[in-house]
Amino acid sequence: MTTPVCTGASRAASATAAGPHHTHAPYASFSSYVRARGPVLLRTARSLTANPCDAEDLLQTALAKTYVAWERIEDHRALDGYVRRALLNTRTSQWRKRKVDEFACEELPEQGGVAAPDPAEQQSLHDAMWRAVLKLPDRQRAMVVLRYYEDLSEAQTAEVLGVSIGTVKSAVSRALGKLREDPELTPVR
Numbered sequence: 001m002t003t004p005v006c007t008g009a010s011r012a013a014s015a016t017a018a019g020p021h022h023t024h025a026p027y028a029s030f031s032s033y034v035r036a037r038g039p040v041l042l043r044t045a046r047s048l049t050a051n052p053c054d055a056e057d058l059l060q061t062a063l064a065k066t067y068v069a070w071e072r073i074e075d076h077r078a079l080d081g082y083v084r085r086a087l088l089n090t091r092t093s094q095w096r097k098r099k100v101d102e103f104a105c106e107e108l109p110e111q112g113g114v115a116a117p118d119p120a121e122q123q124s125l126h127d128a129m130w131r132a133v134l135k136l137p138d139r140q141r142a143m144v145v146l147r148y149y150e151d152l153s154e155a156q157t158a159e160v161l162g163v164s165i166g167t168v169k170s171a172v173s174r175a176l177g178k179l180r181e182d183p184e185l186t187p188v189r
Helices: 007-018 028-048 052-068 076-097 119-134 138-149 154-161 165-181 183-188
Strands: none
Touching: 028 052, 028 076, 052 076, 119 138, 119 165, 119 183, 138 154, 138 165, 154 165, 165 183
16 A cells, blocks of 8 residues: 555545545535636646646646645635646746756757867977978068968058069969978878
């Protein structure tokens, strides 16, 4: 035999099971209220939650609170409002206590197997690139620095150096060719 968790609910259930003429339930009017208004209140609970099972639990909790306060409720014509307020307050309490550990999303935030670059390798590559740029002739070096390190357009680079856009294009092209051939930068390719 199992021990009932809620003795008041257990007595009400046993009184209902005994038959309609056997009224040991302390609040027979509560049982008739729940039978009459239960479906409407369940719809209200479902509007407060996304899951139908959670809505049933929410309604059960609100009805348990109503049952405990049954004697203190003076106007039984306002019971729907009382239960709705209990539903809302219970749902708000559940929401506040909720601890979210995971969020469902379309894409995973982790990139599969992409490791963060090693800072030492990045610094080594940076140093090798600067050594290679320093090997370029002055004019080509100036154009590469303005175009790729200062992020100027070809027109802006031409204006700063006082040359034509075509000169910038051809000089940068030759400079990039020399950088591609630099033996220090071959591991990068």
